[in-house]
Amino acid sequence: MTEVTVDVVIFTIVDHALSVLLVRRGIDPQRGAWAIPGGFVLDHESLDDAALRELREETGVVDVYLEQLYTFGALGRDPRGRIITVAYYALIATDRAQIAAGTDAVAAQWWPVASLPDELAFDHAHILDYAIQRLRAKIGYTNVGFQLLPAAFTLTELQSVYEAILGRNVDKRNFRKRIEQQNVVEPLEEWRRAGASRPARLYRFRSAAF
Amino acid sequence: MTEVTVDVVIFTIVDHALSVLLVRRGIDPQRGAWAIPGGFVLDHESLDDAALRELREETGVVDVYLEQLYTFGALGRDPRGRIITVAYYALIATDRAQIAAGTDAVAAQWWPVASLPDELAFDHAHILDYAIQRLRAKIGYTNVGFQLLPAAFTLTELQSVYEAILGRNVDKRNFRKRIEQQNVVEPLEEWRRAGASRPARLYRFRSAAF
DNA sequence: TAAATAGTGTCTCTTAGACAATATTAT
DNA sequence: ATAATATTGTCTAAGAGACACTATTTA
Numbered sequence: 001m002t003e004v005t006v007d008v009v010i011f012t013i014v015d016h017a018l019s020v021l022l023v024r025r026g027i028d029p030q031r032g033a034w035a036i037p038g039g040f041v042l043d044h045e046s047l048d049d050a051a052l053r054e055l056r057e058e059t060g061v062v063d064v065y066l067e068q069l070y071t072f073g074a075l076g077r078d079p080r081g082r083i084i085t086v087a088y089y090a091l092i093a094t095d096r097a098q099i100a101a102g103t104d105a106v107a108a109q110w111w112p113v114a115s116l117p118d119e120l121a122f123d124h125a126h127i128l129d130y131a132i133q134r135l136r137a138k139i140g141y142t143n144v145g146f147q148l149l150p151a152a153f154t155l156t157e158l159q160s161v162y163e164a165i166l167g168r169n170v171d172k173r174n175f176r177k178r179i180e181q182q183n184v185v186e187p188l189e190e191w192r193r194a195g196a197s198r199p200a201r202l203y204r205f206r207s208a209a210f
Numbered sequence: 211m212t213e214v215t216v217d218v219v220i221f222t223i224v225d226h227a228l229s230v231l232l233v234r235r236g237i238d239p240q241r242g243a244w245a246i247p248g249g250f251v252l253d254h255e256s257l258d259d260a261a262l263r264e265l266r267e268e269t270g271v272v273d274v275y276l277e278q279l280y281t282f283g284a285l286g287r288d289p290r291g292r293i294i295t296v297a298y299y300a301l302i303a304t305d306r307a308q309i310a311a312g313t314d315a316v317a318a319q320w321w322p323v324a325s326l327p328d329e330l331a332f333d334h335a336h337i338l339d340y341a342i343q344r345l346r347a348k349i350g351y352t353n354v355g356f357q358l359l360p361a362a363f364t365l366t367e368l369q370s371v372y373e374a375i376l377g378r379n380v381d382k383r384n385f386r387k388r389i390e391q392q393n394v395v396e397p398l399e400e401w402r403r404a405g406a407s408r409p410a411r412l413y414r415f416r417s418a419a420f
Numbered sequence: 421t422a423a424a425t426a427g428t429g430t431c432t433c434t435t436a437g438a439c440a441a442t443a444t445t446a447t
Numbered sequence: 448a449t450a451a452t453a454t455t456g457t458c459t460a461a462g463a464g465a466c467a468c469t470a471t472t473t474a
Binding site for chain 2: 422423424425426427428429
Binding site: 001002003004041043044045046047048068070071072073074075082084086 | 211212213214251253254255256257258278280281283284285292294296
């Protein structure tokens, strides 16, 4: 009989780097390998609910951006037998990216996508590749980037998120021009001051067209 | 225990209209309702293989464009219990869109997406919507459109495919300009003559960047 | 020669991207 | 004043879309 799991690629930004949460498996198979958080779908929950539950168990966060990615069902992808997995990805704001003191996860850790561990469990390297690719594509034509920031942010911080996801530098003037004409951001009467330099205006996301 | 099915939205063009293959269910639940072809995933086959098998069983075609769409797993989507379905969509060239004399399908029929039957089984109306939406988006930045045509085709026929998918008319000159600069099409030394008018040159798809 | 469809160019507007100087704050 | 970061505009090139006439064939 076929069994179904969900795996959730959880993204956040750590030190200006796009990062994912991985857990070290405490049980066989693949004990000790790093894996994408996930688990079996329970009888009484939808796929989305299962993904949300995994997310909550690993990070404690509840209200996040979550999107289904792809369903992986190759034969032999899991040595335990016929297990297909529905992969999701989630975006967590930097100020909420705390790792829960998990029960079944022996260890959980944020990994920059630019330097992931060499050995990942099952087909998880493939799933991660796919998730990163999707996120890169999606930031080009949606506003998912805002999900990775706290409610109030500076335009430089927002640009930094885009740079982290795209993996390349972005021109400051062109970036601001584009954000402005999309009309998705609203200035606050607050400024962030850091060190001996001009303070930066804070903005918030205007929950417009997604 | 969770069970897994695949459903395959099979597109083709019939009389210049984007159409999908639907089967009339011969057994309960929802006997008599029109449904997307599909069935349970067998133990020894991958999800892709299951989708290809369904496609072959319904239409006899083997070598087609097939892409996973989304996995639907809401509670209560199937009255028989906990069944999740991995939806695919396929594109079949007009010259190969013959319906196989199916065994378990009481009846199979091409339906123009602009006038689908009122009552569809399970959540299949939703799945169809999603498939059409995906195909419309995809034709904007890929060459999937060629999959719906025979090996040799005229530019007017190609344009007609785009119009069928997009559901609107397209400017002939702009369309040809775009196709030409994409360099995906190769002229043949053959012409299609039909009635009392200037013959149209035939082209074939240059299997370039997809 | 009439009817029918094939084939072809230009102009405008918008968008994407390269590029550098001034403004404001704390020390 | 100096150091540090924030903020701002122009130009160019490419792409998208509106728009109409000529070419070729058969009946």
